[in-house]
Amino acid sequence: MSHTAHIRSHRKPRRSASTIAMRAGVAGGVLSTLAVAGASGSANAAEPVTQTLELPTLTADLAAQVAQSADVTQQAAASYQLQAERDAAAAKAAKQAKTDLAEAKKKAAEAKKKAEEAERKEAAERASRAAERTTLSASSDTGSSTGTGTSSNTSTSTSTSTATGSAAAVVSFVQAQVGKAYVSGATGPSAYDCSGLVQAAFKQVGISLPRVSQAQSTAGTQVGLDNLQPGDILYWGGAGSAYHVGVYVGGGMFVGAQNSSTGVVEKPLSYDPPSGAVRVL
Template sequence: MSHTAHIRSHRKPRNRSASTIAMRAGVAGGVLSLAAAGASASAYADEPVTQTLELPTLTADMATQVAQSADATQQAAANYQLQAERDTAAANAAKQAKADLADAKQKAEARKKAAEDARKAAAARASRSAERTTLSTTASTGTSTSTSTSTATGSAAAVISFVKAQIGKSYVLGATGPSAYDCSGLVQAAFKQVGISLPRVSQSQSTAGTQVSLSNLQPGDILYWGSAGSAYHVAVYVGDGMFVGAQNPSTGIVEKPLSYDPPTGAVRVL
């Protein structure tokens, strides 16, 4: 046994105040709380965290701005459409104006040509009228400005001899002889005697040779009625102001003076 075992301690017992005990208890409690919080956080560390965002509230001002923006966009689209329609209308108007101008020019040219044709036709009628007057006067006085039959020689004499030999035969439309002829059939057959091949119809025969004036006819010239290229009747001039032709079914092939039926023109193939 220690030599101090039975000796009482002379140290005074500590006098712990209530506040000190309370403070220690509080500290201990706080440590426990932190520990518990840590454990809790550890337990939920693997769970996903959901974050909620609040969208801004659409206020009256914002709604007005959106509406105004939509109106502006719609108005701009309407403007673009209107401009496009105007551009299309302008292009169509320009195209139509160009077509109208071309049509007007064409009509003006047609009127000009018609006026020129009318002037030429009037001049031709006046010329034919003057020539017919001359022919009528010559026939009535018995004077001829042309070569007479008696002086015709060669091919002209052969043609005249042939057509005079046909006088009294019948006129039959489309006939080419030998017992009947129509007007162009007789002329074609007459010139065939001298080796000249003429077209079959009067329209073509009226342009078969050189055009000559009715005041300068020679025996053997081809007379035609109507215009050159569209004549409706032909005959052969035989001199002394006379012609032989297949006139019509009533008269047949006859010899007549130019005044009987003044021709329009004449061509020379000999």
């Protein structure tokens, strides 16, 4: 025993077993806590920290707004497409109209040119016939003034004989066409219109008449209906504006290409009384 053991102040108090055990438990708990904290710290240090973003929840109102926006976008796209189609159709129509207008102008120009050529040809024919009539008239006047009475009578007789021969040929031709068809614009030989028949008849005796009835009604000398001779040209309507022509064949009869229902017929003057007549032969 120590020499100081008898002194109370120097004697360490004895620790009870329970105290020791409690202190050991506290220490163990602290150590355990420190171990867990260390492990946790190590784990936290090893793994990166991530941040989680919460997206807004798609509510019924938001869904309706999205659907409405989609409908508006679709309608706008359809409207743009419709407008584009209309613009394309308008452009195509304008292009076609321009083409049609150019074609119409071209056809009109061609028709005008043909009409002018026909008019010039007809004018030349009228001038030629007028010159022939003037020459024949001058020759007749010269023969009458220079010849004797006998010669004059002979000349008149010859002239009448020639006119009768030509007239006979004209009459014979038109009568041979009776029963054939009437076709507007036709000049034979299987069908005629009124002026086509008259023109063809006088062509047989070497006389070139105008093609249309208006011109044929002024192609010769005007004669009265009470002084008609075979071969005279009858016309209906005014001189220069006649709408129909035919040929007087004698005996109060005429031949004409009347219409599509009757064709070429021989009828009395009372069937369709003419307005006037001209004598070419």
